Amino acid sequence: xxxxxxxxxxxxxxxxxxxxxxxxxDFWMHEIKAGQTLRILDLEGNQAADTLFYYxxxxxERYSAxxxxxxxxxxxxxxxxxxxxxxxxPLVTITADxxxxxxxxxxxxxxxxxxxxYGHGTRHMHSCRQSFLLGLANxxxxxxxxxxxxxxxxxxxxxxVPVTPEGxxxxxxxxxxxxxxxxxxxxxxVVCLISNCPQLNNPCNGWNPTPVExxxxxx
Amino acid sequence: MPLLKPPAPSGTSFTTKxxxxxxxxxxxxxxxxxxxxxxxxxGGVAVSFNxxxxxxxxxxxxxxxxxxxxxCYNRHELIDRYxxxxxxxxxxxxxxxxxxxxxxxxxxxxFSITGDTLGWHDPIGGHDTPAIVAQKWSEKNYQTARNAHHxxxxxxxxxxLAKHGLNRRDLVPNINFFSKLQSDAEGRLGFAxxxxxxxDFIDLRAEMDQLVVFTTCHHPMDTAKTYGPRPVRMQLWESxxxxxxxxxxxxxxxxxxxxxxTEILYS
Numbered sequence: 001x002x003x004x005x006x007x008x009x010x011x012x013x014x015x016x017x018x019x020x021x022x023x024x025x026d027f028w029m030h031e032i033k034a035g036q037t038l039r040i041l042d043l044e045g046n047q048a049a050d051t052l053f054y055y056x057x058x059x060x061e062r063y064s065a066x067x068x069x070x071x072x073x074x075x076x077x078x079x080x081x082x083x084x085x086x087x088x089x090p091l092v093t094i095t096a097d098x099x100x101x102x103x104x105x106x107x108x109x110x111x112x113x114x115x116x117x118y119g120h121g122t123r124h125m126h127s128c129r130q131s132f133l134l135g136l137a138n139x140x141x142x143x144x145x146x147x148x149x150x151x152x153x154x155x156x157x158x159x160x161v162p163v164t165p166e167g168x169x170x171x172x173x174x175x176x177x178x179x180x181x182x183x184x185x186x187x188x189x190v191v192c193l194i195s196n197c198p199q200l201n202n203p204c205n206g207w208n209p210t211p212v213e214x215x216x217x218x219x
Numbered sequence: 220m221p222l223l224k225p226p227a228p229s230g231t232s233f234t235t236k237x238x239x240x241x242x243x244x245x246x247x248x249x250x251x252x253x254x255x256x257x258x259x260x261x262g263g264v265a266v267s268f269n270x271x272x273x274x275x276x277x278x279x280x281x282x283x284x285x286x287x288x289x290x291c292y293n294r295h296e297l298i299d300r301y302x303x304x305x306x307x308x309x310x311x312x313x314x315x316x317x318x319x320x321x322x323x324x325x326x327x328x329x330f331s332i333t334g335d336t337l338g339w340h341d342p343i344g345g346h347d348t349p350a351i352v353a354q355k356w357s358e359k360n361y362q363t364a365r366n367a368h369h370x371x372x373x374x375x376x377x378x379x380l381a382k383h384g385l386n387r388r389d390l391v392p393n394i395n396f397f398s399k400l401q402s403d404a405e406g407r408l409g410f411a412x413x414x415x416x417x418x419d420f421i422d423l424r425a426e427m428d429q430l431v432v433f434t435t436c437h438h439p440m441d442t443a444k445t446y447g448p449r450p451v452r453m454q455l456w457e458s459x460x461x462x463x464x465x466x467x468x469x470x471x472x473x474x475x476x477x478x479x480x481t482e483i484l485y486s
Contacts, residue, residue, distance in 0.1 A: 003405060060386065060387050060388050061387075064345075064392075065303075065392060066303075066343065066344065066345030066346075066392045066393075067345060069343060069344070069345070069408070070344060070345050070439050070440060073407060073408050073440070074402075074405065074406045074407045074408060075343075075402055075406035075407075075408065076405075076406040086387060086390065088348055088350055101406075105303075105304060105307060105308075105313070105343065106304055106307075106308050107302070107303070107304020107305060107307075107308060108304070110305075110324070110326075112305075112324070112325045112326030112327075112480070113305045113308070113309065113324075113326055115225075115326055115476060115480070116305070116309050116322065116326040116473050116476045116477050116480065117308070117309055117473055119225075119226075119472075119476065120225035120226075120476065120479075147298070148298055148324065149298060149388040149389055150388060151324075152391065152392075153303055153304055153391075153392050161308075162406075163313040163402045163406065164313075164402075165401060165402065165403065165404075167312060167313045167314030167339060167401075168311060168312060168313065169307050169308065169311050169312055169313045170311070171308070171311075
C-alpha cells in the first residue's frame with residue numbers, strides 16, 4: 001500500500017448549519033452554495049459513498065472523472081484534489097481527509113452491472129444507480145428533464161480501487177474506519193447527489209452497508 | 220433461433236480465471252473478399268459512422284504516436300452507451316487489449332477486442348480540450364492558419380455528437396486507442412511517449428449495431444513538443460459471429476453474461 005494522505009479539519013460539528021444521516025442504501029440530494037463546506041462522515045467504517053456533483057444553474061455541467069484525474073495527473077482523490085467539471089472548472093476542492101484515498105474509476109453499481117459481475121440472480125438487488133435515478137426523478141426542478149444521460153462516472157468516497165503498474169484493477173478492503181471523513185469546499189453553487197451504496201456482492205461496504213452522515217458549514 | 224437463457228452462475232473474476240490458452244495472435248491480413256469499407260482519416264479530425272453487428276472495425280496507426288479518442292453508442296437506443304467503469308471493473312483491468320470487451324451502461328457487450336498488436340490502450344486519460352491544446356502548443360486559430368488551425372477532441376466530439384441529436388450529457392468518458400498511461404504506486408500517471416509504432420492495429424468486432432464517434436487528436440497528456448496529430452486507417456470488414464468458445468466471450472464469466480445481455484436484444 002502506498003502513502004495515504006491524512007489531513008484533519010478544524011471545523012466542529014456543533015457549528016454545522018445542516019446535518020443529516022443517510023441510511024444504508026438511501027440517496028441524498030442537496031444544494032451546496034459556493035464557499036460552503038460539505039463533510040461526508042463514515043459512521044461505522046468501510047462504507048462507500050457514491051457521489052456526483054452538478055453545477056446548480058446547469059446540470060449539463062457536471063463532475064468529470066477523466067478531467068479530474070488528468071488535471072492532477074493522478075488516479076486517487078484526497079486533500080487538494082479539485083473535482084473538475086466537464087467544462088474544465090473546479091466544482092469542489094477536497095480540504096480535509098482522514099481516510100487518505102478515494103476512488104473515481106470504479107463507478108456505481110447498477111442492476112445491469114451486478115448481473116454482469118455477479119450473475120443474473122443479482123439483477124434485482126438494490127443498487128446505486130437505482131438510487132441515483134430516483135434522486136434525479138424526485139429533484140424538484142424538473143426543467144432539466146433528468147435521466148440516465150445525467151449519470152456521469154462518479155466518485156466513490158471511502159473506496160479503495162488500486163491500479164497496478166501492469167494495468168490491473170484491484171478491489172481491496174476499504175481503507176476507511178468508523179469516524180473517518182472527507183471534507184470539501186464548493187467552488188461553485190453545486191448540487192450533490194449521494195448514493196449510500198447498498199452493494200452486498202463485494203467487500204466495498206465490508207459486506208454490511210451502514211449509514212453515513214453529511215454535514216454542511218457556512219464559510 | 221435457439222432458446223436463450225442467462226448463463227448459469229459460473230463464478231466471477233474474484234474466483235475464476237479463464238481461459239488458460241494463449242491469446243489469439245493478431246491477424247495481419249483481412250480475409251479476402253470481406254472488406255466493406257476502407258478510409259484514411261487525417262490527424263486532428265472527427266468522424267462518426269454506423270457499424271453493423273458482427274462486422275469488425277480495424278484501426279491502424281499510420282505513424283508512431285497516433286491516438287484515437289473513441290466513443291460508441293447502441294445504434295437503436297443511443298442512451299445505451301459505452302461505460303468506462305462497467306468495462307474496467309467487470310474485467311478487473313485499467314488497460315484494454317485482446318480478449319477485453321467494451322461494455323455498455325446496460326451491461327451489454329458492445330465491441331470485442333479480437334486482435335491487437337500493442338497490448339495496452341488507455342481507457343482513463345480522457346480527451347484534449349481547447350485549453351489543453353492552447354497551453355501545450357499555443358493557440359493557432361482559423362483566422363491565421365485557416366484549416367491548419369489547432370483542433371481538439373472536446374470541440375470535435377460536441378460537433379459530431381450534435382449531428383446525432385446528442386450533446387455534452389452524452390460525452391461520456393472515452394477510450395484512447397494507441398495511447399498508454401502508466402500509474403505508479405501512488406497513482407501518479409505518466410504518458411508513455413512513442414507507445415504506438417507505424418502499422419500497429421486493433422480489431423474491434425461489433426457485438427451490436429452501433430454509432431461510432433472518434434477523433435484523431437492528441438492524447439490530452441501527450442508530451443509531444445509540437446502539435447501534430449497523426450492519421451489512422453479505418454477498415455470495416457465482414458467477420459464471423461462469435462463462436463460459443465470465442466476467446467473474448469469466455470475470457471471471463473462476466474463477459475459471457477454481457478454477451479448474453481446483447482444477444483437477447485436480437486432474439
